[in-house]
Amino acid sequence: MKNLLRYIITRIFLTIPMLFFLLTLVFIILRIMPGDPVSAMLGAHAPESVIEQKKEELGLNKPIGAQYIDYLNQLIHFDLGDSMIFKQKVIVPIKEKLPATVELTVFGMLFTLVFGVFLGAYAASKRRTGRDFSIRLYANVVYCIPVYWMGLMLQLVFGVWLGWLPISGRVSPRILVSTFENTGFYTIDTLLSGDLHAFIDVMIHLILPSVTLGIVLSGIFVRLTRANMLDVLRSEYILAARARGIPERRVVYKHALKNAFIPILTMMGLQFALLLAGAILTEMTFSWPGMGRLLMERIYLRDYPTIQGVIVVFALFVSLVSLLVDIIYAIIDPRVKY
């Protein structure tokens, strides 16, 4: 346990150079990219003097090196800076949008895990049957579908044609968010305030976006789980468990799946970055007021500090998940020692 703690602390310190490297890269790319916040704000026909004045106000007239040092100086003091477009701290919109993205990705991941892993395990246990082939076909098709197209199709079918599910937003307009808003995680907030009606509304809004995200990612998990399961099912301890008279269902879903789950967990950590990328597109499709939409909006406006801030938060999110994966690792596999 003490070793695990030491490992966690080491990992946290290791994220610092990673963040530094990433930010430097983003900082440079943003400034090389055509366009800047001032022309985005004032348009192409603003007089030269106004543009110069605005640039000075934002500190954009300084050499890039100096700007970079200023920015790092802010960061060391845990300050993400001010937006260049709006009169607000960068942290303000991030605080507001982050819970929406966390809810979306967590439910998307849960769906992928439960659905993808279960389907993969089932396909492996029914190897070379019609069901196995159908599941493999599903996995390949789903893996090729772009996430926004999948989103549009689900909106069309379940939102427009069938009219079962809402196709945009986190909550119905008739429900007043201010009556329960607290942490920003609507699923938790509605439960805390005991407003069951609002909770159900929030969950219904979560279904289509998180299923869209989950389905697209489930393809790779189906394939990975199936391959690992086939490997594990060939191992001697599975044969030995069968020979002891352990029922097939337990052999497959308890012994084999638990062993096959270890590489799946690794994959989960790796795929999380992809999931965030998918979340950005999903948020656009479903008008989901999260970090992805914030990022897209601010890229159009060339709001450098906010873009950098969002990227920092995404990077922290990914490293937090991979740290969690490592901890779960140690819990599942008794052979793993840190």
Place this chain on the structure above:
Amino acid sequence: MKETILELKNVHIHYPISIGTVRAVEDVSFSLYKGEALGLVGESGCGKSTLGLSFLKLIRPPGRVEKGEILYKGRDLLKMSEGEVRRLRGQDIAMVFQNPLTSLDPLFKIRDQFLETIKYHRGDIPRDEAIKMIEDILEKLGIERKRMNEYPHQLSGGMRQRIMIGLGLIMDPDILIADEPTTSLDVIVEAGFIDLLNRLRKKFNLTIVLITHNLGLVAEIADRVVVMYGGRVMEIASSEDIFGNPLHPYTKGLINCIPNIELEQEKLVTMPGNPPDLVNPPRGCRFEPRCPVAMEICREKTPDLIDYEGRKIACWLYRG
């Protein structure tokens, strides 16, 4: 009168593969008597392990028992439902596998692997009583009871082998099938294993099937020996007859290959040739291509297993 506990009648086991069918076991018939230790010997790939798995109906698909009957106490295993066979596994017929290092699930504590075995056969046994059973069997195997709270990787190979046997014996089965039980153990642990098996045999009134290519192990444990070659039975005889007076040319060859430290042999004796291709086996006797005394008829016709001077043998030499 010896009581038959398991009987094989004309068992054929085939594995379909892309280039044809592997005839892993062909026309094997023999009986297993209550309380005896039977050695099933032959070279690698002669079908002995496949045969062992068929006693538990655990042949890996697409392989299957093509023909024949496997009668346990008179009932055909192959006709039983999956649920019935499952209850038989571990409870009536138990199996210990080749490699103790890979035969235990690495993610489950020893205790839990025992507990689930008990639970799925005797759900009526309360947990504390089940723990008592585990402590009991560990003591008989010479393992401290506290070790049951450990994971397989925390135990030595010899200990894991004993745990495997414990898992096999926990439900007090009638038959224990041991498939190459000592292949991955060093000689000292192997000696301990032989001693243990002989003791357990008396204590549990076990019937043992020992599947191995290790003739030394067979000599130490088995009462009777079935010699297999190329998926067929070549000879069945008592241990003394097999080692003292082998009749079948293949059995003779096998016995000759045992290195003897006292004879000061210069060279290790081997049998020339390779085991037969089981997809396209020889038309006549399987052993004919390697047999030093092969005759014309051996190439043409497969000899049946016949009674000969109190033993059974499949060879044209002993036909009239």
